[in-house]
Amino acid sequence: MNYMDIQHVQKKMKTRIVKNNILKYIFLLATVIGLVVLATLIIRVFTQGIGAINVDFLTGHLSTAPERAGIMGAILGTLWLMAVVIPVTIIIGIGTALYLELYLKEGRTRALIQTNISNLAGVPSIVYGILGLTVFVRAMDLGNIVLAGGLTLALLILPIVIVAAQESIRSVPQHLTEASYGMGATKWQTIRRIILPAALPGMLTGSILAISRAIGETAPLTVIGIPALLIPFPEGITDKFTALPMQIYYWTLDAVLVEEYAKLASATIIVLLLLLFILNSVAIIIRNKFQQRY
Amino acid sequence: MSLATVQNVQKQAATNQNTIFQVDNFNLWYGETHALKEVDLSINEKEITAIIGPSGCGKSTFLKTLNRMVEMVPSVKTSGDIYYRSQNILNKSFHVENLRTRVGMVFQKPNPFPKSVYENVAYGPKIHGIKNKKTLDEIVEKSLRDAYIWDEVKDRLKENAYGLSGGQQQRLCIARTLAIEPDVILMDEPTSALDPISTLKVEELIQKLKEDYSIVIVTHNMQQAARISDRTAFFLNGEVVEFNDTETLFSNPSDQRTEDYITGRFG
């Protein structure tokens, strides 16, 4: 009993405790730094852009003249994109998840598809842009229309949707499916009446979050090629289009020619953030409202 | 092996006129685990057959084999035969859905669907194609009455089943099984998750059901087996150690291991 000198240990203890307390606040600070940046970003965007937001701006056609410019075309473009992205990703995403979780047996094939999906999730979005350009715009000769852009974005978020759907299928308790099979239900009946209803909230939440990622994506669209000036509103998925993030991109670049474009870019960011905020709120509401206790 | 077959023939002969399930020299493996070993057993009509044995001895596995639910584990392999009313259910051409429509199952933990009470009971008839509202109403009421829970839930048929107490949920699950009027009902420790009063109610119910259904019940609770069953099988390490009239088995076990078990020396 002579290695540890209690006096010495206790003397040192004070500095150790002080060190701990100081670093605790440094860690807290680090946690908060991100939030400070977030707040700065939002305040900055709002102060710069809120003045430009009015009914004309929201409903008007695009224009080279800042005082006349409106973003309805971009809003509609984004909505049309979603009209392609949502059904495609939800159907294919949920279908793939069902197949992987419920039909495909554990084994090589499944491991292969699963690895493939998680690798796809890590592929940079711009590479999807190139895929879209090569396959949809060029090879299928669709041109830079909504459909081509929507399919590109759909492929981009598909891995996220699949993984989210798989997780919610897995979270459906085994005893529910057993009960259904126990009644003589077939696999599809069990899926349709028990698994899907129980997993749907989770699937939707995951899908909405993925879709909000698609809404903000710019890089694939720059590769596909979006006209810098397109005045008519897109009226369907075979029309050419521009989208909110593209409009932000162009206006940011052109602020050198016309200073007010910077304000328009900020205003468009506000609209985009608002759209994302609404989508995320919907996701949270769905999650809270339909959260099942089993 | 030949000895087993001889015994088998004898057993079969003895119980032939009202046998529903006939299990012949049945083996089951989960991957490498040999979970059921040369099981020979017959289940009679309108009787309660109890399965007892220590944890892990293969009771649930055996029960789930009778409606082929055990197939849901991908690594399962079997050998031997199981006849349900003389049809070999292990035959590929035998559709599990048909089997399960005739052989209902009640689980250890009450597992109602996250739907209304009504929809829970109507689920079975609906998936089997019955869509007529009036017929469904009748089936739901009758099943809930038969499960002795009608009075407690008749005013809340539209409410979510998760609002019911554990005991009510378990009786609802029984009602759900009754709704497709099965031939046999398999029950895997149906009362082990329930409080004593609910247990009593469910036990009473099971005894009533015997009038119309054949029942196979797995239980940890030896008193329960003794109280309600007609015949009892004692499983140990995947083997059937003893299978006999309940009274005989409990009062005069022929195997030492059975005696050790029922006197609480292990398990």
Added chain:
Amino acid sequence: MSLATVQNVQKQAATNQNTIFQVDNFNLWYGETHALKEVDLSINEKEITAIIGPSGCGKSTFLKTLNRMVEMVPSVKTSGDIYYRSQNILNKSFHVENLRTRVGMVFQKPNPFPKSVYENVAYGPKIHGIKNKKTLDEIVEKSLRDAYIWDEVKDRLKENAYGLSGGQQQRLCIARTLAIEPDVILMDEPTSALDPISTLKVEELIQKLKEDYSIVIVTHNMQQAARISDRTAFFLNGEVVEFNDTETLFSNPSDQRTEDYITGRFG
């Protein structure tokens, strides 16, 4: 309350000369749960004090209070006093780190760090400022010897501690505690996760340790308490029902509930 205080003073007087912990009218709540109720107790130097009682009676809670580990649960509230060598450890100005340097703890499940055997033992001395390699080597060897595990691990000091068997891990955890030369060692069911042979080894070790350390040990195993402890406290529902010489408590309990418990009538 005044009565309790009077008793308290008496008890304190009786054991004063070699008391290490003095617990006075101590209460503890987890949120709404009143987990310890008016506990009065004293722990003596170089004795083994056993804490027994049925599951959930507050044994672990009491033990963890002695090194204020219980504070890690955010909802904990306390009242009353606990003196460690006449200092009130519940006092805010008393740093837990200091307390824990003097009051070591061994847990139910062996919890070595995911490091080498050597690093596990050297961890305590290192954080307390001992950096000299030779001193550390000496401490590690001495602690491992004292924990009767040196021979088994001396050739694998650099290997990860998770490679050891459960019993070895537990003795390693004891060695780790010994390395900082504590005054008291708290042990929460230190053998309950071990096989009989490892249990025996750890029990032997504990009895050896008594020569140098004061030990408080929580155990489910009454035989163990009777075998190794000098004094025993019986807890029930958060209260100390009886606290006495181990021999007296087991041979001649003064409370009916103690008798019921030690004769296995409940718990």
Added chain:
Amino acid sequence: GSDDESESNASQDDQPEDTNSENEENESSEELEGSVVIDGSGTVYPLMSRMAEEYMINAQQGVSVEVSRSGTSAGFEKFLVEDGTDFNDASREIKDEEQAKADELGIDVKELKVALDGLSIVINPNNEFATELSEQQVIDIFLGEYTQWSDINSDWPEEKIQTYGPNENHGTYEFFYEEILDEQDLVEDINLQQDYSTLVTLVSEDENAIGFFGFGYYDNNQDKVQAVQVDFGDGPVAPSLETIGEEGPYANFTRPVFTYLNVNHAKEKPQVLDYSIWLMENVNDYAGEVGFAPIPDEEAQQLADELKELK
């Protein structure tokens, strides 16, 4: 017949508002629809997007004109393919190999000169010494003949000259390289940028900067950069809408900007032809607003007339 009227009205009347209202009246008899696809030079983009917008507002609401700006060369690649774009804006003339490709594909290309751009030499607003340079000095700077300002004039600071310009994607670069530098290589460490916004900011922040780009970019950023007055032999001249005219004193650094029309498309699609005619009849009214000098009215009118022949 109605076209003749509008043409004469336009040529007689210099007020853009009037012209527009005339056009509206005249064309209303002939409601066109469909799309017009324009790509090409970023330099010409401000003018063409403006024209496109005005056309849609004032002449043909039913027609959708979309304008992109890939750059002159990249634009030609999209123009000279089957089903390519209808117009390609260019800040230089079509090259021989491009013309050859058009011939090969059977695309009949018509060059439309739309405006004049004065290549502006810009420096940092705080630069008080290099405000006037001779034409040769400008050329030498970009050829890398001088490394420090003091190499030009010993009174000037001994600081390294930093050169800037748009990258090779832009016709502006090609004009500078081919016409002004006579195809001699630019100084090695010149900072070439894709985006004009970047260029303007770079020059506005670098005291030793000297750069070149189209007049429009200078015109819109006079608070951030200042233009060098270039001496072409008759004293220093600053670029302005007046001086960069074809006959103006800044003409040496002035270049025409074009748009190229796919005549096959113009014959197939009435809206393409209509837009091209409208463009040539009205471009001079808007050029100034976006920093270009107008071409002579007669020249514009002549092109418009030629286009009408295609009907």
Added chain:
Amino acid sequence: MTSDSQSKQNTLNVQELIQQKKSKKSLSAKFEKLIPSILFLFAMISILTTIGIIYTLFSETIEFFKTVPISDFFTGTTLKPLSQNPEFGIFPLINGTIMSSLIAMLVAGPIGIMAAIYLSEYASDKARRTLKPLLEVLAGIPTIVYGFFAFTFVTPILRSIWPAVDATNILSPGIVMGVMIIPMIASLSEDAMSSVPNSIREGAFALGATKLESTFKVVIPGALSGIIASFILGISRAIGETMIVTIASGSSKNFTFDVTESMQTMTAYIVEVAGGEAPAGSTIYFSLYAVAMTLFVFTLLMNLLARYVSRKFREEY
């Protein structure tokens, strides 16, 4: 001995009804048989996507290497795709990519890990439940917005502090990218740290360790591979990030280590070249694919590495 020998006195025989219905159900039974095939086709789409990506990138890259020797591409330090004598060395782009990712990780790494430590070791349950989702909002902001922010806000601030910084530079987008990656690193590292069993922490505390000591000497070593995996994923994310650098770092193909200067990343190059919907068939057009291929391989390797590291970590306890 068939099933209908039941002698129940029911007014209503459900089993009979079921048997009747069954004979009619053959159509839906056929449909059911098709379902696995349909779902299989859906599942194949993700495989096709991968094949599509690899095929397009590979085939066009091969075209590119027919005109530009592969060694020139991978060892060249000058990139002048549009010049009269074009040079296609990818080094400036790789350099720009590494620089921007490095800066991003210098920001996101320490801050992210510190935030993870706070959330996992120090924060109360309530604080964690509010802070974590708030932090994750950062990850949900579109990158174009970050690009705008970097270009119009962060760069001017940097320039006012450090005049040497150019109007377009790699520093500002690097920093902003770092902020964007913070939640990713914080969240993944926090997961790794929280999965270190509490009993191990308690072991350290029982020896008189402060939180700081238990964190650095026990928790972090225990969670190391998870933390490393989060870093690798962060780097992968930074390498693939496009809009922030495109907007804020300009398009100079400089080969320099000076963070105050403009540099181009692989992603920004792709945007620049494709921005004009690159003319099919030209060398520039093919260079787009060669760069994209390199980018794809970079991120793929990173992701595989991250998965390998984190799988190893899961085996530890």
